Amino acid sequence: MIQVTRKSVSMILALVLLFTTFTIQPLTANAESTLDLNAESAILVDAGTGKVLYAKNADVALPPASMTKMMTEYLVLEAIENGQISWDTTTQISDYAYKISANIYFSGVGLTQNKDYTVKDLYNAMAVFSDNATTIALAELIAGSETEFVKMMNDKAEELGLSEYLFVNSTGLDNSSLGDDVPEGTDPNASNLLSARSAAQLAYHLVNDFPHALDISSQTEVDFEGYTIENLNWMLPHEATFLQQFHYEGMDGLKTGNTDLAGYTFTGTAERDGKRLITVVMKTNSKEERFRETAKLLDYGYNNFQSEELFAAGYQLEDESTLPVAKGKEKEVSVSISDPVSMPIKADEAELYSLEYHIDEEKLNEEGELVAPIEKGEKVGTATLVYQGEATDHGYIFEQEAVSVDLVSDEAVEKANWFMLTLGAIGDFFGNVFTTAVDWIKGLF
Template structure:
């Protein structure tokens, strides 16, 4: 009997150890799926701005050439507003020429006394991250790089980029610009942005001016006999050395490197109509920034699905209707004007609820809607509420959660004077009756 008990005990112990082992390994695998070696990182849904993952995302770091995303935005805005066109030409200033002649700070040797189109210069800036072409565009748009920097910081404030600080158009530390550092800055200044700010900047760039992706996804081009090779190794290159970094659907966006910044990358990709935006800052090598981006992208597409959580016409249980004052009907039903959808982590489908926010200006002192009421009239909003364990928020400051209109399902006409009068009389006698009942009850209490 003792041997049997020992065998049973041993079997149970082995079972518990095996279960514990597999559970621990499962947790480790799950955790590693969102781990990153980058010092700072963020992953964002490119349509809603919802943050799917964040690590030290508010730490301000030198972004290096990722600064050029703002320069690109201002060039595209100038084209959109008709201030310049793709065919507008400009020549290279002494400052831009000096930068272009330095192989450390630029990849193209530009020629002075020659006309370059905006399209040519933009390709140099966007494809190979060239600094001289960026400066030339900044000077064309604003007259000087110093004035362009003021435009950059003004646009950053308009976009709501938290704590963004631009000191030049290129992302180089000012100390590398010699005496050419932009007016209004100091020779020791450097650009500073957080991963959150960079993600929001990328969000505005790809949503406001999607044509930027045509350039960021171009693998090679040519300028003045120089081959422009994209610095993004995640694109579909023929180069087998880049094969480990390829990611299906990647179409941008901007690399960055300085000694202070390390190797960084703002990436974006689209699959099945879903766009993701990621930022990794301060990785150890050129390849590491793409490997970490790939890890985040795989996590985003593998762990999240866009789902319709509450369809249009949905009615919250026990809140299907609202009382109506002075109407032919005493209540009116309400519903969602449109569907509420979100990027939902697998297994968290039940972690979402909705909350009504009724417009108080449409209610009387008793909390009733006042007739007449139109069918489909907006009487408030419906907010999607996430109640899970990994709420990173939204990069859009004014969009803590998704919101749609709360509308009425039918119209309610205003009651005529006779019905209103009879209702008032009924309320009067009802009030008297209630008072009498309360008084009599008090005698016997």
């Protein structure tokens, strides 16, 4: 008969705990790496490098709803930076904007005509409460009409390199809901379109070109005409008990969206320990789901990737540490990378990255040599980061973007004087003659 003691029970429990540690943890890690998101499309981007860390149907164009307002925000901030308007500039409310504001289905804050509103107040209502009427008022202030503003939106999208886009109004509402107020030249039945990638591209430009946008989007509430309006981004630190479950540390933006056609969308951004991530989820089923799925993306980014310096400044490829030089006092010059190469990478994958040199052909002669004189630190090409792992590499948020640094000369090489160049030419001449003669004699036998 087996005697069960307190000590033996403790040992059994310890073994069970040890077993579950080795069996459960790998499954959890695997589930995290697959990231089964409840969203029709999604993307996760490192805001510093533009590296895409995760993507799901990221190039499918879908209605973004009020995420459209990120483009309106960009153009307002650009107009302020250019001196066209200021935060204190005032404007009044047109009949169109007033009608939208009075419509309870369009989340209006309630505007008054024949009254001056500052750009700051209108922008706060747009960015924090996703108000449509204040968005239209800003569009009309900048461009004269929403029709002209829509043209600006599409032109700016092309300039910024957005991959998939169509803007038909400034708000993200479906044109079919605007009646006779559809911007001229746009399809009355059309909706704005963005892919998850292009929404992230827009957010990338917004937070990098105008960081002040985050000071506004991170406000949990603002005062508007004497009453408080709350931010629709539930991942900010709201005081309401129900919303606290969605709070995500480091979250400071960016834009929610919802229409019947678009479902619930959200472009989020958070920063922890100096590392900023951008997320987009599109066509989720509820307000709650869009924030939960965003949290999954951010957890995946922060838990699985770390910014690491892969190659230090001055690094040289072992077999390509020098380049040949023509017409110089030296026959070769040492080359290395000018700056360190850093990337967000998964743990233990540092060895899967290498550098590839691309020498500037305009600096080479027909023999593939650099031509003296060469200055110290002169750029002779670029070094591009190459990933050699088996995991899916999602590339960068912009197709043309890749991590590369300048390849520079480590020392100066002066041009040889005319006498040395002449001796070299004579030596080359007789060397060629001798080689030709030897080849001719060999041909006789």
